[in-house]
Amino acid sequence: MRLSLISLFLAASSLLGQQSTDPQQTLDPQTWLTRGIQAYRSAQYQDAIAAFQKSLGLDPNNLNARQYLATTYMTLYFLGGNAPDNLENARKAAAGFEQTLALDPGNRIAILSLASLH
DSSP: OHHHHHHHHHHHHHHHHOOOOOGGGSOOHHHHHHHHHHHHHTTOHHHHHHHHHHHHHHOTTOHHHHHHHHHHHHHHOOTTOOOHHHHHHHHHHHHHHHHHHHHOTTOHHHHHHHHHHO
């Protein structure tokens, strides 16, 4: 019994002591937001989307990350294009702005952006 408890303790200690050596796993929501903004400004839209999604995964109520993610999808949307990927970008942009409005009902950027999508 004692040996089992020691083994269990050592296994638990080993698991708790393991720190992620991957810096990608240790970033906070604000750092992911900043990376997303940098990627967006460099027109690296897929990288921006991934960074904003990671920020939101860590902080689902991050209004800025949600709004930037929606804006990135809107940037990828070509008005009048009927390709499935294009329509999906419009749908994701609209959903993101609607989620922004759920968190901040008076958000003018989200309101105006939704209006421009329709």
